[in-house]
Amino acid sequence: MIVTTVPRFRHIFNEIWRPLLLTFIWDVIVTFVYFAQPERYTDFQSSALSRTTLTLFGTVLVLFLGFRSNAAYARWWEGRVLWGLMINASRNISRCALSFIGTADARARELRDAIVTNQAAYVHILSCQLRGTDRAGPANRLLRPTDAERMLDRTNAANALLNENGRLIARARAEGYIDTIQQSRMEAVNIDIANAQGGMERIKKTPLPMQYRLFPQLFVRLFCILLPVGIAPYLGIFTPIGSSLIALMFLAALRIGDELVDPFANTAHDLPLSAMCTTIEIDLMESIEQPAPAPIEPEKGVLW
Secondary structure, three states, X not given: OEOOOOOOHHHHHHHHHHHHHHHHHHHHHHHHHHHHOHHHHHHHHHHHOOHHHHHHHHHHHHHHHHHHHHHHHXXXXXXXXXXXXXXXXXXXXHHHHHHHHOOOOHHHHHHHHHHHHXXXXXXXHHHHHHHOOOOHHHHHHHOOXXXXXXXXXXXXXXXXXXXXXXXXXXXXXXXXXXXXXXXXXXXXXXXXXXXXXXXXXXXXXXXXXXXXXXXXXXXXXXXXXXXXXXXXXXHHHHHHHHHHXXXXXXXXXXXXXXXXXXXXXXXXXXXXXXXXXXXXXXXHHHHOOOOOOOOOOOEOOEOO
């Protein structure tokens, strides 16, 4: 996620310079044709593309891009809300383990530490599953080798860890460290965690409808082709500049939707999953007095 307040014009330009360059070349060609054969061009322009038609086309396209960008941002924001719930639920399960199980004896401390450590590993592994990166790193770092190997054999290792925490909570009740009411309270937190994970997986596995992805790209490119044809009689030699600037705005709006549609991808525009998971790990490890990592700092204005 970009956290700097300085606009990253270079990054924006790197994303759209290729279609923008093609648009500029086309604008130059149209301008050359206009000055080479002004009479024939004027007849063609007046019969094929009026100023009103171009204006209506642009207005409808702006509305279409607005709906698409709003839908993409809604997915991005929902992903952020779900991770906010995950942070709170992780702190809650740690607090319940500390308050309910406590440190009565070595066995109680073992169960407590296992629940808290599993939750720290769970969020890291979940973020890796959402991003499609390797899960072995955080699993081997936070879990015992046998537990890490067993969890990584599962297709959904994060869900397996959540189930393991449920078994540890049931074991704590069976051994008399918590009662049924406290077990129910901790299971309620686990349900909140599972619901948040389900929401994230729904966003990740459900792309925008094809109409939202195909038609905006098609219409933007068609508009960029027709634009210099319609404005050449009014801008004259400045047609390539004016048309390219307008195309820049439409291409940027199109790119914004593409970048926000998947909030869990591993790019500069997506949610800072690594930073949020590290925040959870710090809170949980410090609660059981175990070594905690340093917070993740932005790199060149980007928080990962």
